[in-house]
Amino acid sequence: MLATGVVGGGLAVVTLRNIIHSAIAMMVCFGSLAGMYLLLGAGIVAAAQVLIYLGAISVLILFAIMLTQAGDANLPAPFHRQVWFAAVVALATIGLIGWVVISTDWGAGAEAVAVVLDELATALFTDFALPFEILSLLLLAAIIGAIYLARRPEEDERAN
Amino acid sequence: MGLSGYLVVSTLLFGIGAFGFLARRNSILMLICIELMLNAVNLSLVAFNAYAGPGEVTGAIFALMIMAVAAAEATVGLGLVIAIIRTRQTAEVDEYSELKE
Numbered sequence: 001m002l003a004t005g006v007v008g009g010g011l012a013v014v015t016l017r018n019i020i021h022s023a024i025a026m027m028v029c030f031g032s033l034a035g036m037y038l039l040l041g042a043g044i045v046a047a048a049q050v051l052i053y054l055g056a057i058s059v060l061i062l063f064a065i066m067l068t069q070a071g072d073a074n075l076p077a078p079f080h081r082q083v084w085f086a087a088v089v090a091l092a093t094i095g096l097i098g099w100v101v102i103s104t105d106w107g108a109g110a111e112a113v114a115v116v117l118d119e120l121a122t123a124l125f126t127d128f129a130l131p132f133e134i135l136s137l138l139l140l141a142a143i144i145g146a147i148y149l150a151r152r153p154e155e156d157e158r159a160n
Numbered sequence: 161m162g163l164s165g166y167l168v169v170s171t172l173l174f175g176i177g178a179f180g181f182l183a184r185r186n187s188i189l190m191l192i193c194i195e196l197m198l199n200a201v202n203l204s205l206v207a208f209n210a211y212a213g214p215g216e217v218t219g220a221i222f223a224l225m226i227m228a229v230a231a232a233e234a235t236v237g238l239g240l241v242i243a244i245i246r247t248r249q250t251a252e253v254d255e256y257s258e259l260k261e
Contacts, residue, residue, distance in 0.1 A: 014180030086182030142232035
């Protein structure tokens, strides 16, 4: 059922005409993904998925849609002319990866093992301490960049 | 469901995201499709981690870091898209054709 939510939500995102409906379908897809993480025993990843994707990124995208598409009653055609080319590329990707996944022996009968939170936290602050710190720098740079991009031009810049 | 079931779902989601990125005309929707593809990769990483045996946490840590990078990417990407839409007055990517002339 969760798999249906993920794949159906994804399909709805790319096929729905109204972009607001696409964003809602995206939230369904991300919520089902959080459920799959719970099934896999990765509760911390599920929590992060709900917080970051369902909470932050969905709201960010909904805000961007509302800022840019206000009162857009006449919806344009959703697809490019190259839609058939895109479908062929996507189907080829799915076919290739799917063939590899299905034809490989992953060791049948193996059980999913839950992530132990103690070990994850220890690894995050010992083995992965440097990537963790670099990540904080990246987030800082992203915040500054977003503020710079989103601000309105100054008066003297507008004059030139 | 087993490992291959999760991997098939992940593959389908990645393909859907790739199709949407190539085929849709709306720039915000293209960003949403990038998020779909990143989520597909995340699902495969967490699934591999869960079936790799007890005591393995690397896949989960990778997934968490991808989420943080995706958040940064979405912030900057949406900032760029809003700036472009503000100057060009349209969200359709095939209208951005100044460099063609």
